[in-house]
Amino acid sequence: MRLPVLLLCLLAFAFRADKPAYRLYTPALKSTSYAKLLRQAAEADVVLFGELHNNPICHWLEFQLTKDLQAIRKGNLVLGAEMFEADNQTALSDYVQGKTTSKELAVQARLWPNFDTDYKPIADFAREQHIPFIATNVPRRYARLVSRQGLSALDTISADGKRQVAPLPITVDLTLPGYKAMMEMMGGTDGKAGAGQHGSQPDMTANFARAQAIKDATMAYFILQNWKSGQTVLHFNGDYHSKNFEGIVWYLRQKQPNLKILTLSSVELSDIEKPEVDNRNLADFVLAIPADMTKTY
Template identity: 90%
Template sequence: MRLTILLLCLLAFAFRDDKPAYRFYTPGLKATSYAKLLRQATEADVVLFGELHNNPICHWLEFQLAKDLQSAKKGNLVLGAEMFETDNQLALSDYVQGKTTSKELATQARLWPNFDTDYKPITDFAREQHIPFVATNIPRRYARLVSRQGLSALDTVSADAKRQIAPLPISVDLTLPGYKAMMEMMGGTDSKAGTSPHGAQPDMTANFARAQAVKDATMAYFILQNLKPGQTLLHFNGDYHSKNFDGIVWYLRQQQPALKILTLSSVELADIEKPGTDNRNLADFVLAIPADMTKTY
């Protein structure tokens, strides 16, 4: 009898009743809930959802949060996304306002390859609910220009182009943790050789980080340009752009220190019940997802 009970206990431990697709944690890695996320998001001015671009749980939760915030805010919701560049704002607005079809949007805007599966449901929801949707990201050709030639290259673009970017000059602090980590990931620099261990020139490494910074600065600028008192702007961006309260958050704070900002950082873990210490303080809410979760691409 005792052996039977022991076996049943072992089976119960080995085969859990549920296989949760995600867990939420506080910055200190205490378990928390979606309900608390929604409550705090409703009170925030800006919510930065740091996603993993190919993760279906991220995209599903983004959609759920958009729907629940729309209900909670009673129309005082604005959406924004890294996935739309500022020079595509007219095409995005025309679609959300019902002036064009999805086929026309696909020809008029530079949509990400995973738009149909991952972002179209939210865009269609904005269209159905008449929710403003802001294209916040710098046009990629100008970010590419910075990565090749540095920040001064932006001084050479047209006046029309400059209206699609955060106001110049854009201040970039390469000592911020996110940019510093990016440069280290690319190999850092060898002061004696003048190159990184992987062969990249120091200026190239720094310029790549500067290109990321101008994206962050531009997203922050257009978030603020489209935010009115009493509204919540829910913004979708790659996790890198807002984790560790860095990136977009830093630029928002430079302009409006008192802004109520809520951040969410997504991580994939072997065991979502056991987040490691390296997941501490990534964001106001840490979204843990099983590492073997299927991918959208």
């Protein structure tokens, strides 16, 4: 009789009674709930959902948050996403307004490869519920231009192109920790590289960070352009663009210091019950997901 009891004890130790797909934490890594996330999101002016692009839990929770916020804020919810570029706004609006089909949208807009599985459910819900959906990201050709030639290259684009970018000149602070860390990871030095016109390694590294910054600045600009007092903008973006309260957050604060912003940062952990110290203060809510979660691509 002792063997079965021992076996049961071993099984209880090795396998948990439940296998949650995610956990939510406060900035101090105290366990919190979806109900608190929803309540605070409904009270915010802007909600920045920092996703991991290929993570199904992120996309599922984005969809749930969209549906629940619509139920609370109906008529006062606006959606926005990094995954749609500003010059594709007409195509996105036509689809959400029911004027075109998904096949026409695929022809008219530069959709991400995982659109059908990860973002179409949200776009279809916006279509069904008549929720405005904003294409907030800078057209990739302009980000690519900055990464190769520096910020001054934006002065050469057409007047129509400039309407698809945050107003020039765009301030980029390369000493901000996120941009500085990006440059250090790429082999840069101290975030004080030159103007980026000569093709040296420091300039190329700094220009790559500047290209990320104009994405942040442009997303912040179009969020503010489409937000009105009393509304909530729910924005989907890669985690890098809003974690540590930087990126999009920094640019929003430059224009609207009193804006009520809520951020969520997504992390993958080997044990979601034990968040790591370096996950502290990433966002107002930290979304912990098992590292072995299946991917959408």
